[in-house]
Amino acid sequence: MLSKILSVTGRPGLFKLISTGKNLNIVESLNDSKRIPVYAHEKVVALSDVSMYTMDSDVPLRDVLKKIKEKENGNRVTIGSKSSAKELFAFLEEILPDYNKESVYASDVKKLISWYNILMESDIDLEEEEKTEETPSENSEAGEEAEETPSENSEAGEITKQKD
Secondary structure (H helix, E strand, C coil), X not given: CHHHEEEECXXXXXXXXXXXXXXXXXXXXXXXXXXXXXXXXXXXXXXHXXXXXXXXXXXXXXHHHHHHHHHHCCCCXXXXXXXXXXXXXXXXXXXXXXXXXXXXXXXXXXXXXXXXXXXXXXXXXCCCCCCCCCCCCCCCCCCCCEEEECCCXXXXXXXXXXXX
């Protein structure tokens, strides 16, 4: 579900992708349900593409949000946007103890908390996994791979799928 939830640079809050077109996307605000156009020149990031820096590697945002949900028992985070950097980093330390202290800023933690609260208010399911695996094509059976080779019957330049 996080692949359909977007952050648009210069616009507050999060948006749900409704429709895509050639030069624009139609998104719906999770805060007030207003639909607005987002043009191709605007910077848009899907939450499924966001991660947090740690000392070892990057942790996907989905995993960080799940940890916050476990800690807060599915409730809103009580730390406000006016909290000090010390309080914000103490909160993040509880969630992600090995975060990269040089690469993660207080503004990142504020945005993380804000996004989490918006997702919880909108009842977005953090457990729902993205389906990235493609189903095998009907032309291949039981693990056999279809190989693309030119067919004798095909016209020049056409490629058809044939089994080995």
